[in-house]
Amino acid sequence: MLTQKRKFAVTMRVLLLCSLLATLVFAQKGFAETYTLSGKVSDSAGHAVPSATVTAKSVANGKTLTAETGSDGTYSIHDLAGGDYEVSAVAGELQAPPIKVTLAAAQTTDLVVTPAANRVESLPNAPQQQQTPPANPNAPSLSDLGFTPQQTQANAQLQATLAKRTEMLKIHQRLGLITTIPMAAAVFTGPLAKAKGKNGQIIKEPTDANLDFHAALGGLTTALYFTTASYAIFAPRIPNNPKHGGIKWHEALAWVHGPGMVLTPVLGYMAYKQENSGEKAHGIAAQHGTVAYITAGAYGAAIVAVSWPIHIKFWEKQ
């Protein structure tokens, strides 16, 4: 019995370590998303300026990254974290004053360098307000249509929040699909880890291997499940955005599989202890399997809900 417990403890530690490593890998990917800032440096006559030094300085932490323009005046600064930057350029006596750029995706920012005494404003392509004057003076403009400034005003902060949210939910989706593998395996190995017979009579205990394997799968499923859940729980919320559609069902079902994923391992541990004592799982522990089936069913339904409507047509070329 001690050997069994030791085996179980070692297996659980290994699994926990694996889960933590997986979490760290995904967390690093999720929280340290980087972007590329690129563009072209030209002079006031529109000619490309080669060998200019372009600097992107983080407003948040002052970290500075630089790049040199190529023969065509273009530059790229890679591996920039999302947020606000001051972007400037210098080419000998020519300079472009710093302009504020908010990075929430790969972005193109062109700069115009001029002599310091005759500096003109740089030309970022990030809009303050999306309004292009029509070429024909008789043509209607956006302001003629009666949209409010709130509707037409760019919101870089919201864009950054959306980018963060999407990134976290992408990881949530991937991890969620990965979690289905050990979860399904745990469901299928459940009967193999169950003692058979009636209490007070001869109990046919499961083999150590079956018990450990099932417990290990359960442990891995639990770790992956809560890591997956954390990416949805901590994803930024978008205000004034009432939910409708499949996502509503997806979230409602979490109220079933969430508590189920807390209860299942607890009941499993109780059942494990009872079986180790030579008893058949009894009392509330005997409900481990039922709770696990309901949890797995709700989890599967949650995946279907967010994927609905499903049209399978893999044979079509992309």
Added chain:
Amino acid sequence: MKPILLLGLALVAASIAAPAFAQADTQYVLQQSSLSYHMSHPMHEVDGTSHAARGKGICHAGQCDFLIATPVKSFDSGDTNRDLHMLEATRGAQFPMVQVRTHFAESDINTPTLYADLEVQFAGQTAHYTHVSFQRTQQGNAVRITGTIPALCSDFKIDRPSFLTVPIKNEIPVRVDMTWLKQ
């Protein structure tokens, strides 16, 4: 005094008449509309529709200029999560409006099939579509225009969203159904 008085009256008459002639432009106002993009994935066929478009057309000296615009976030695909993802992928917070401009001869406006060159501003990019056909039907004082803009994700440098690691198709045709009122 009489010739001066007559000249004055003539000038006043001319000043009143001139704006009247200048305002001989024909204007069209978008009464109702339905703009729908279609997104295709091996597991999904999704349509996102906006009914929030506003538009105006001005015909002057035989030439017409039309502008139709709608907020990106007004497109509803039936799922909040998907719409927010669309808003992110299309940089809809940074570039909140979709704008479509077109210019054609006023004489073309009465033809059953209208061919238009479109300039579409979306996701911070401008794409041009030439010779796009639209069907026109007269309904009393209103003109109904229907057609499809053959938009592509790549036209607007949109990174195609993926599901189960499979990206959506590049084609995102936009179905247009508009009713214009002549004023």
